[in-house]
Amino acid sequence: MAQTIQARNVAINDLEAQFKIEWIEDDHFFREWQDDLPEITDAEKQRLDRVKASYRNLLKHPPLLENTVKMVVLSPLLDLADFYLAPFHVTSEKSVEIIDEDQGLIVRGQMDVLALFQEFWVVVVESKKAAFSLEVGIPQLLAYMLGSVTGDRPTYGLLMNGSNFLFVKLVKGETPQYAFSRWFSMFNPGNDLYTVLSILKRLGELNVDNIV
Numbered sequence: 001m002a003q004t005i006q007a008r009n010v011a012i013n014d015l016e017a018q019f020k021i022e023w024i025e026d027d028h029f030f031r032e033w034q035d036d037l038p039e040i041t042d043a044e045k046q047r048l049d050r051v052k053a054s055y056r057n058l059l060k061h062p063p064l065l066e067n068t069v070k071m072v073v074l075s076p077l078l079d080l081a082d083f084y085l086a087p088f089h090v091t092s093e094k095s096v097e098i099i100d101e102d103q104g105l106i107v108r109g110q111m112d113v114l115a116l117f118q119e120f121w122v123v124v125v126e127s128k129k130a131a132f133s134l135e136v137g138i139p140q141l142l143a144y145m146l147g148s149v150t151g152d153r154p155t156y157g158l159l160m161n162g163s164n165f166l167f168v169k170l171v172k173g174e175t176p177q178y179a180f181s182r183w184f185s186m187f188n189p190g191n192d193l194y195t196v197l198s199i200l201k202r203l204g205e206l207n208v209d210n211i212v
Helices: 012-019 041-059 066-080 132-145 193-211
Strands: 003-006 091-092 095-100 105-110 112-117 120-127 155-160 164-171 178-179
Touching: 003 012, 012 105, 012 132, 041 066, 041 193, 066 112, 066 178, 066 193, 095 164, 112 193, 132 155, 132 164, 155 193, 164 193
Parallel strands: 003 105, 120 155
Antiparallel strands: 091 112, 095 105, 112 120, 155 164, 164 178
16 A cells, blocks of 8 residues: 655655755756746835735734735735736646655645646745744645646746745656755845745746747
């Protein structure tokens, strides 16, 4: 009988052992979060400043739970990145299953948010309680991304917990390989949400161009 693991319980060791996934630290592997980023308008900056101010206000009234984080921080980002408009559509809490046929391992779980374009996974978002470190969600997010149906094309993910953001790129191929962006935080000077939005827009552009 195949072994079943809830995606929320999977560890990096499980993915490395069963799916041979590799962490790539070559700077050239994941340039999409750095190169050719679109400009953010003044109106978008003003909206993101309000998002940051709203989040700071919420911090005064803990606990800050996952649904609140999605409503206050994630939803405005997806809206400004045009992921609520055609050709994209957003499916919430999508079931995902990945299977290792040789070892009989099944990993099951639920997507928090999945932005799609013609069955192509554009952005996977796995938000956590604000008190959680992003590291606890990395294996879960990678497990979901391994369930992609995009073949050798890259799949991109965004891991967030309200104030912190981390982009992930996964290329399946014969040996799945993944890499991270730098860490973005609303506690950094200025407003890192500007760059987060710019990256989201860039990933959307790349995925539409790859399919059209």
